[in-house]
Amino acid sequence: MGRTKLSVTLCEMWGWRGQNNSLKDMSCRDMLRALDKAGRITLPEPKSVSRKVGTTMKIKHLAHDETLITGSLKDLRTLHVEIVSSKDKLVEFKSYIDQFHYLGFGRHIGEHMGYMVYSRDGLALSCLLFGSAAWACRERDIYIGWGKEQRKHRLNCLTNNTRFLVLPFVRIPHLASHILSLITRRISADWEKKYGHPVYLLETFCEISRFRGTCYRAANWMRVGSTTGRGRDGGHHNAILPVKDIYLYPLVDNYRSKLCE
Template sequence: MELSTRPEITEERVEQIRNIIAENPTWNRTKISKHICKLWGWQSPNGQLKDISCRDMLRELDKAGKIKLPAALTPSRTSGNSDKVKHLNHDMTPICAKLSELRPLQINIVSSGKELMLFKSLIDQYHYLRYDRTVGENMKYMIYSCDGRPLSCLLFGSAAWSCRVRDNFIGWNKSERMRGLSLITNNSRFLIAPWVKVEHLASHILSLVARRIADDWQHKYGHPVYCLETYVEIDRFRGTCYRAANWIHVGRTTGRGRDGGHHNTILPIKDVYIYPLTSQYKKILCGMER
């Protein structure tokens, strides 16, 4: 069986990992993770091994004391360590205009080079979560005005592993969720540059991206996505642009996360929004239709 999403880590699988490490004392972390990906069939639909995701999983198990990994050859980057992002000089001339004066907007998929450096720089400087490395399948967009001025950055990545209100709304069970999670993508970063003041720009951008992202995903990863999701911190934002772009509010998170126990709130509470890209998305995500 091929797995496109993170597999459930059972005690049997943990013991299997321990045996692999013990039987191959000369293997480094990369060789171990690639072997596990092949053994479990953990790969994307285009056949690429999910090596980075597997190494993240191994580090979590090592940190929890469940396995003992060999020493890392190079230090891993700490989450949120923004000193790796080079901050570029850029034009901050205020853009205060009607949306019609900026259209048609240009949408670029960001992959490398100076545009990727600019994308990282803008998010790291102006998004409250800053920029962090991407793991697994993702899509980066830069939005420009008709005359080429940068307006916005969007990052879509892996869907949340588990979210009660989302999962209840979709109606899938645990095994269906594990199979279908790669068919959802999470809008984890959405930035309008702070010097851009244009009414209805944010919702217009969301609508434009929603029309094309399934095809973009298909072209890049060999499969489409059928639903978008995002999580909006209620103490910071109202989610106005998502509602204006017809995203569906399906509830709120509890603030506990996967490791938060059952009582103490340890994470910001967030409104959960989804945006279906097809009318049959629930059947597709639950594996009843493709």
């Protein structure tokens, strides 16, 4: 059985479909490739490959104007938020994140949404990427009140802020929390327009050795606990990943009932 047939079969077995009832084949293939790379499963050899297996995704690095931007928030408002959709905008978006975010751009699996934020004069200020929520997170799941079956069926109604970058040459007090507030007001509608369903809750994970989560707390995100650092392969005792604080932001008042339907 080839990779495509395998992913289609799994989608049919799991009932993994989008809001338009089409099989989420590409998302499933991305997941299978990630599991194969991590050594959790062994996939059949691909019949064709777009690039050599094992190579790192190449991100085009553009030359950016890094002139220092200082002052106050009122000097930049009203900010312009743009969804990353065009090819040119995606190249710019990837370049900023890969050059200036400590994790680089990486890859996203499944549903995702990218935003770029500009000043009223068109100066690039920030990039945000939202993607698939963590499959399992004990503190989060307890806070929501999720069982395994509820989580399985409603996980797509939650999204993870996997990257948040205020460009390093932008030094504006309170800018980060203001940007988060702008995004939280619109992301559910943007998600529904793109994928046919809303999201009810946002999550993010802040590495505690690097960040204090100040901008998230200032934007009224709730800290609900910390990760163990064990990941999926760390067993019961050994921490193999950085410990991270878990922050959540409800987009609707009845998010628990929506997520537990």
